[in-house]
Amino acid sequence: MRGMVQSVSRRSFLVSTVAGAAAFHVPPRRRQRHPVAVSSPNGRRAVEIAVRKMLEGVPPVDAAVLGIEPVENDPQDTSVGYGGLPDADGVVTLDACVMDGRSGLAGAVAALRNIKNPSQVALKVMRHTDHVLLVGDGALRFAKMHGFREEELLTDRARREWLRWVESHSKDDDWVSPEENGAFGTEYVRQTGTIHVGAVDANGDCGGATSTSGLAFKIPGRVGDSPLLGCGNYVDNEVGVAGSTGRGEAVIVTNGAHRVVGYMRDGMLPTDACLAALRDVVRFTKSSRLLDDRGRPAFQVNFYAVRKDGALGAAALYPSRHARMTEAGPEVVASAALFD
Ligand code: ASP
Numbered sequence: 001m002r003g004m005v006q007s008v009s010r011r012s013f014l015v016s017t018v019a020g021a022a023a024f025h026v027p028p029r030r031r032q033r034h035p036v037a038v039s040s041p042n043g044r045r046a047v048e049i050a051v052r053k054m055l056e057g058v059p060p061v062d063a064a065v066l067g068i069e070p071v072e073n074d075p076q077d078t079s080v081g082y083g084g085l086p087d088a089d090g091v092v093t094l095d096a097c098v099m100d101g102r103s104g105l106a107g108a109v110a111a112l113r114n115i116k117n118p119s120q121v122a123l124k125v126m127r128h129t130d131h132v133l134l135v136g137d138g139a140l141r142f143a144k145m146h147g148f149r150e151e152e153l154l155t156d157r158a159r160r161e162w163l164r165w166v167e168s169h170s171k172d173d174d175w176v177s178p179e180e181n182g183a184f185g186t187e188y189v190r191q192t193g194t195i196h197v198g199a200v201d202a203n204g205d206c207g208g209a210t211s212t213s214g215l216a217f218k219i220p221g222r223v224g225d226s227p228l229l230g231c232g233n234y235v236d237n238e239v240g241v242a243g244s245t246g247r248g249e250a251v252i253v254t255n256g257a258h259r260v261v262g263y264m265r266d267g268m269l270p271t272d273a274c275l276a277a278l279r280d281v282v283r284f285t286k287s288s289r290l291l292d293d294r295g296r297p298a299f300q301v302n303f304y305a306v307r308k309d310g311a312l313g314a315a316a317l318y319p320s321r322h323a324r325m326t327e328a329g330p331e332v333v334a335s336a337a338l339f340d
Contacts, residue, residue, distance in 0.1 A: 033202060033310075033327075034051075034202060034310070034326065034327040035050075035051045035054035035055060035060075035063075035199065035200065035201045035202055036051065036199070036200055036306060036310045036312055036324070036325060036326045037050040037051050037054075037063070037064070037067065037197055037198065037199040037200075037306070037324070037325045038197070038198045038304045038305070038306050038312045038313075038314060038322060038323070038324045038325075039067070039195060039196060039197045039198070039304065039322065039323040039324070040193075040194060040195050040196055040245045040302065040304065040322060040323065041320070041321040041322060041323055041332050042071055042077055042079070042080070042193065042195055042323075043067065043068075043071065043195050043196070043197055043322075043323040044323040044330055044331075044332050045067070045070055045071070045330075046064075046067030046068055046070070046071055046195060046197050046323070047067060047197065047323050047324060047325035047330055048067075048325055048330045049063070049066055049067040049069075049070070050063040050064050050066065050067035050197055050199045050325065051063070051199075051325040053066050053067070054199060054201040054202070055202075059100065059102070059201070059205065059207060060100075060101070060199035060200060060201050060205055060206055060207030060208075060241075061098050061099065061100040061101075061123070061126075061199070061207030061208070061209065061235075062123065062207070063199050063201075063207065064098070064119075064197035064198070064199045064207050064208060064209035065098060065119045065120055065122075065123055065197075065209045067197045067199075067209075068080075068119045068195050068197055068209055068211050069117060069119075069120070071195050071211070072116055072117050072118070072119065072195075072211055073116060073117070075155045075157065076157075077193070077195075078157065078158055078161065078193070078213075078216075079193020079194055079195075079212060079213055079216075080094075080193065080194065080195050080211050080212055080213055081094060081116045081117060081118070081153070081211065081213065082116040082151075082153050082155070083153070083155040083157065083158055084153060084158065084212075084213025084214075085158050085161055085162065085213055085216035085217065086154055086158060086159075086162050086213075086216075086217070087214075087217060087218050087219070087220045087222070088217050088218065088219055088220060089220050090154065090159065090162050091113065091154075091220065092113070092153040092154050092158070092213055093111045093112060093113055093213070093214065093220075094109070094111075094112045094113075094115070094116075094118040094153070094211070094212065094213055094214075095108075095109065095110045095111070095112070095118065095211075095212050095213075095214055095223060095224060095226045095227035096108060096109055096112075096118035096119040096121070096122045096209065096210060096211040096212070096226065096227055097119075097122055097209070097210050097226060097227045097228065097229060097232055097233045098119060098122045098123050098126055098207070098208070098209045098233070099126075099207065099208050099209075099229065099233055099234060099235040099241075100126065100207050100235065101205055101206035101207055101235040101236065101237030101241065102205050102237055104237070105126050105127075106126055106132050106229050106235075107122040107123055107124065107125030107126025107127070107129075107131075107132060107133075108122050108125065108132055108133040108134075108227040108228070108229065109121045109122050109125060109133070109134050109135065109139040109142075109143075109227060110133060110134075110135045110136075110139070110223040110227040111135050111136045111139070111221065111223060112135075112136070112139045112140060112143065113136075113140055113153075114140060114150040114151060114152070114153060115140065115143045115148045115149075115150065115151075116151065116153055117148070118211055119209045119210075119211040120148070121134075121139065121142070121143045121146070121148060122209070122227070124142070124143070124146045125139075125142070128146070129142075132229060133227065133228075133229075135223070161216070162216075162217065164177065165216070165217045169217070193212070193245065194210060194211070194212035194214075194224075194226055194232070194244075194245040194246075195210070195211050195212070195245075196208070196209070196210040196226075196232065196233060196243030196244065196245055196304055197209050197210075197243075198240075198241035198242065198243055198304055198305065198306040198312075199241070199306070200240065200241065200306045200307075200308060200310055204308045204309065204310075205237060206235045206236075206237050206239075206240055206241040206306070206308060207235060207241065208233045208234065208235045208241040208242070208243050208257075209233065210226045210227075210232040210233040210243050210244075210245075211226065212224065212226040212232075212245075214226070214248070215247075215248065224248025224249070224251075224252070225244055225248035225249075225251035225252050225256065225257075226248065228252060230255045230257055230258035231244070231248070231251050231252045231255055231256055231257055231258070232244050232245075232248065232251060232256075232257060233257055234257035234258045234260075234261050235261070236261050236265065237308070238265075238308065239261050239264050239265045239307065239308060240261060240264050240270070240305060240306050240307040240308045241261070241305070241306050242256075242257040242258075242260035242261045242264070242270075242273070242274075242277075242303060242304065242305040242306075243257050243303070243304050244256045244257055244301060244302060244303050244304070245301075245302045245304075246299065246300045246301035246302050246316070246317075247297075247299040247300065247301055250281050250284070250285060250290075250297065250299065250301050251281070251301060253284050254277065254280045254281050254284050256277050256280075256281065256301070256303060257303070259276075259277040259280060260273045260274055260276075260277045260303050260305050261273075261305075263276045263277060264305060264307055269307075269311060269313060270305035270306060270307050270311055270312050270313035270314075271305070271313030271314065271315055271335075271336050272313075273303075273305055273313075274303035274304070274305050274313060274314055274315035274335075274336065275315045275336055275338060277303050278301060278303060278315055278316070278317055278338045279338065281297065281301050281317065282296070282297060282317070282338070285297045296317075296339055297317055299317070300316060300317055300318055300320065301316065301317050302314065302315070302316040302317075302320050302322070302335065303315055303316070304322055310326070312324055312326070313335075313336070314335040314336070315335050315336035315337065315338065316335045316336075316337055316338070317337070317338050317339060318337055318338075318339055318340075319334065319335075319337045319340070320334075320335045320337065321333060321334055321335060322335045
């Protein structure tokens with residue numbers, strides 16, 4: 001009770017004394033009692049691991065990366081790490097980003113080949129270099145310097161998916177699928193996916209990590225939102241953490257995760273902040289090739305957010321789910337949706 005009175009009066013003090021800068025409200029500084037984590041729906045196990053690790057005293061950013069590790073190692077998840085879907089040339093390239101709220105430091109890798117745990121390499125970039133982002137061959141050399149083992153990441157399942165795409169994505173080339181030898185086959189629907197984990201420990205320190213194999217069958221060299229700070233992942237230790245999955249290009253042009261954190265800084269609840277950033281995505285989507293017949297974005301974007309005090313939420317353009325771990329245990333629940 002005493003702490004609450006103190007935090008309210010400190011807040012009013014800030015608002016009343018910082019003239020002109022009082023446009024934002026400092027989120028309540030309620031001391032959080034239990035670590036929490038939020039993730040994309042493929043992160044149910046990840047949030048459990050992240051919270052367990054934070055309870056053992058592991059910093060939130062490391063806990064998020066430890067949560068992501070089994071998903072990166074899982075060949076059945078074709079959106080992340082080992083078994084991820086390749087680029088248009090059949091090469092698996094991975095992107096990841098980590099950010100630590102306490103130090104304000106971040107690390108990222110993009111277009112990394114042959115290393116299945118890019119989020120761990122991103123942690124090394126954060127801790128062992130003065131840089132934030134390493135790409136391509138430089139990222140691979142750096143990972144090998146740190147003892148990461150090179151391996152083929154393209155599984156048979158991902159290779160078959162890629163071949164199916166090669167054979168069916170266009171009527172105007174010489175690749176033909178067996179089905180097409182009758183009539184032109186069904187259009188191949190590209191899968192998307194990524195994992196983001198936002199984590200806040202019992203002290204209110206925040207960390208976030210995002211890892212992906214990126215857009216399936218992308219043009220070689222394409223980098224999405226996941227490894228870009230402020231896009232697929234962002235942390236402000238005074239506010240909270242946010243991240244995204246879905247169409248990276250839409251998140252990059254809006255600096256999505258940074259926007260979500262900004263809205264929380266303005267006093268919005270996490271889910272409302274995610275919805276506000278999604279409205280910005282809609283506002284920025286003008287090209288007709290990106291709109292459906294009702295004028296809405298013809299793609300999906302998800303945002304996930306945790307506030308420093310442990311409040312958490314998620315929202316997507318279209319119905320979707322997210323994983324969360326609070327005192328109530330791990331759950332995968334519906335996110336708020338901007339459209340039906
Ligand atoms: N956001 C990822 C990217 O654009 C892909 C995804 O989440 O589906 O690379």
